[in-house]
Amino acid sequence: MMRLILFLAVLLAAASAHPCTLSAQGGADCRGRGLTKFPFTLPHDIKDLDLSANSIHRLSRFPVTFSELRYLNLSGNRLKVISGGGAFRKLTSLQTLDLSSCGISRVYPEAFLRLRHLRTLILRNNTFRDLDLWPRPLIALTRLDVRGTTLMSSDRMGDLMDQLARRRFRDCSSGRAIHASQDQASGDFCSRAMLKEKRERDVQSADKAKSEDIKRYVRDVNDSLSSNSSSRSETPAVSQGRSWPYLVGFVLIAGTVSLLIAVVAKCNLCHQHLRSYRHRPLPENEWITESQNELPGIPLPGQDDEDGFIEDNYIQPSDHREELDEDEEMEEEEDEEGEETRAPHEQL
Numbered sequence: 544m545m546r547l548i549l550f551l552a553v554l555l556a557a558a559s560a561h562p563c564t565l566s567a568q569g570g571a572d573c574r575g576r577g578l579t580k581f582p583f584t585l586p587h588d589i590k591d592l593d594l595s596a597n598s599i600h601r602l603s604r605f606p607v608t609f610s611e612l613r614y615l616n617l618s619g620n621r622l623k624v625i626s627g628g629g630a631f632r633k634l635t636s637l638q639t640l641d642l643s644s645c646g647i648s649r650v651y652p653e654a655f656l657r658l659r660h661l662r663t664l665i666l667r668n669n670t671f672r673d674l675d676l677w678p679r680p681l682i683a684l685t686r687l688d689v690r691g692t693t694l695m696s697s698d699r700m701g702d703l704m705d706q707l708a709r710r711r712f713r714d715c716s717s718g719r720a721i722h723a724s725q726d727q728a729s730g731d732f733c734s735r736a737m738l739k740e741k742r743e744r745d746v747q748s749a750d751k752a753k754s755e756d757i758k759r760y761v762r763d764v765n766d767s768l769s770s771n772s773s774s775r776s777e778t779p780a781v782s783q784g785r786s787w788p789y790l791v792g793f794v795l796i797a798g799t800v801s802l803l804i805a806v807v808a809k810c811n812l813c814h815q816h817l818r819s820y821r822h823r824p825l826p827e828n829e830w831i832t833e834s835q836n837e838l839p840g841i842p843l844p845g846q847d848d849e850d851g852f853i854e855d856n857y858i859q860p861s862d863h864r865e866e867l868d869e870d871e872e873m874e875e876e877e878d879e880e881g882e883e884t885r886a887p888h889e890q891l
Contacts, residue, residue, distance in 0.1 A: 602630040616641040627651030672697040685737035690730035
């Protein structure tokens with residue numbers, strides 16, 4: 544029982560010994576953790592391992608248990624020498640190896656032995672002067688980066704460029720074919736297949752960027768339209784919410800005015816009703832006397848005159864005769880004027 548407990552304790556201690564961060568995709572991030580050697584306590588099924596910016600000075604041979612490793616980044620360590628003992632020979636699935644800025648002064652010919660699936664080898668910013676990769680079995684290599692190395696200014700650079708030219712490598716930055724003149728080389732070399740894949744990736748990335756820009760533009764337009772519509776829909780609601788006091792006030796004022804008009808009309812009807820009750824029929828004698836007082840000089844009909852005819856006392860017979868005499872005189876004058884006008888015509 545005690546042995547089982549001790550064994551479990553050792554396993555837990557070993558599992559918790561590495562300071563790296565593991566991801567669900569099979570990656571291990573060990574950047575800047577102050578490591579001085581390779582953390583062999585990592586899970587054996589990891590595929591990506593980043594050991595950059597540590598203090599590893601010497602590479603020991605990687606065990607076969609890490610055979611699934613595809614990406615290994617050792618940049619920023621002080622390795623100085625990549626020996627020919629085959630430190631990476633057990634990493635048969637490795638595709639990308641980054642050894643940049645490691646202060647490497649020498650690379651032995653058998654350093655990359657058995658890396659048959661290695662596609663990208665990054666050796667920039669180091670101090671080695673010679674590099675012999677072929678006829679070693681790097682048959683899958685499609686990119687070699689030696690920018691910033693002492694090799695770029697050494698006499699051995701021509702030999703490397705001849706090897707690259709025979710394998711139809713090109714300059715990655717310009718796409719031009721490699722020649723013996725090292726002045727035309729940038730130090731970043733790619734195979735034709737790599738350049739084709741790079742162009743396709745660039746086109747796909749450009750298309751993706753354009754589609755993202757179009758989607759972003761459409762999204763911005765939709766957001767602006769939705770914000771405008773929401774602001775328009777909110778404005779009437781606010782105006783309606785603020786207009787109800789005015790509506791209530793208008794209704795109250797109209798009701799008050801209607802009530803006042805009804806009260807005034809009711810008062811007039813009451814006065815008229817009271818005045819109608821104050822009237823009473825007058826006696827005949829009083830009516831005659833009051834009428835004579837109100838209309839002096841106008842004769843009133845007698846009580847016995849009930850034949851329905853009104854005697855006109857304003858037209859006198861003498862006035863009628865005078866009007867007849869005037870009409871006769873006017874007719875005599877018109878006859879005399881007519882005779883005077885006919886007499887000259889008869890003489891002629």
